[in-house]
Amino acid sequence: MNTMPEKPEVMTVVKNLIPRIVGKRITDCAIYWDNIIASPTPKEFKKKIIGQKINSITTRGKFIVIELDDYSLLIHLRMEGKFFFRNKGDEITKHEHVEFILDDEISFRYHDVRKFGKMYLIPKEDTYKVKPLSELGKEFYDDITEDYLFDKIHKLKLPIKTILLNQNIICGIGNIYDDEILFKSGISPMRRGCDISRNECLTIINNAKIILSEAVKLGGTTIKSFTSSEGVHGLFQAKLNVHGKKNALCPTCNSQIIVTHINGRGTYYCPKCQK
Structure with missing residues (x-):
């Protein structure tokens, strides 16, 4: 990666x-x-x-x-x-x-x-x-309500995958954690922002907090181009469920993980668990 x-x-x-x-x-x-x-x-x-x-x-x-x-x-x-x-x-x-x-x-x-x-x-x-x-928008550890996210996205016809990469909404989320947040939320990355409900906004917010907090504790994800300083590596890659798992099976339902591109960004998701 x-x-x-x-x-x-x-x-x-x-x-x-x-x-x-x-x-x-x-x-x-x-x-x-x-x-x-x-x-x-x-x-x-x-x-x-x-x-x-x-x-x-x-x-x-x-x-x-x-x-x-x-x-x-x-x-x-x-x-x-x-x-x-x-x-x-x-x-x-x-x-x-x-x-x-x-x-x-x-x-x-x-x-x-x-x-x-x-x-x-x-x-x-x-x-x-x-x-x-x-x-920049709010940090994942800020007090983010479902109303905040819903108000930002409910008129957008872009895929939710692309929206979550917008640093003006929730800053700090990139391609890896975007995939992981949507997987844990059971939401397809292709779903449009205008089709995401308030309850789904709350689910996305809660899972963003859980996943990013855990990643911080584990020092992030060691990827091809990242070491923090003098070769210090993160451990969160062991916790990844879908991102980078080309040809692997979904840990929840055993379906094959799909790899596609959404607005130029490599995207990993489970077609059965994410709707």
């Missing part, structure tokens, strides 16, 4: 970063691939971030939010972004695109084979007021 890290994986990354970088000050910064820096310009990014202390780290949707003295550093890992720690002066390898030197002489590096990841440096007071974070 070559899939973007989702909320549990991003939370696992943060959990591993906290003891390594919180409380450290950034004494230098080097950018080896300018396109990783979404905002401001690479020159301004480097000028503003040097001297800033790392005070805390959290997540918002699939974004890592690193709170500095005057700014928030937002990082989206996209498909293959990950972090490595090296000694200052160690050779920069081919896929290391941004390097932060910390005040303990450690080189904190952003590694991304496909170069899809993005970094934003935003004034701290604007962190949640401007894009990209201002557009």
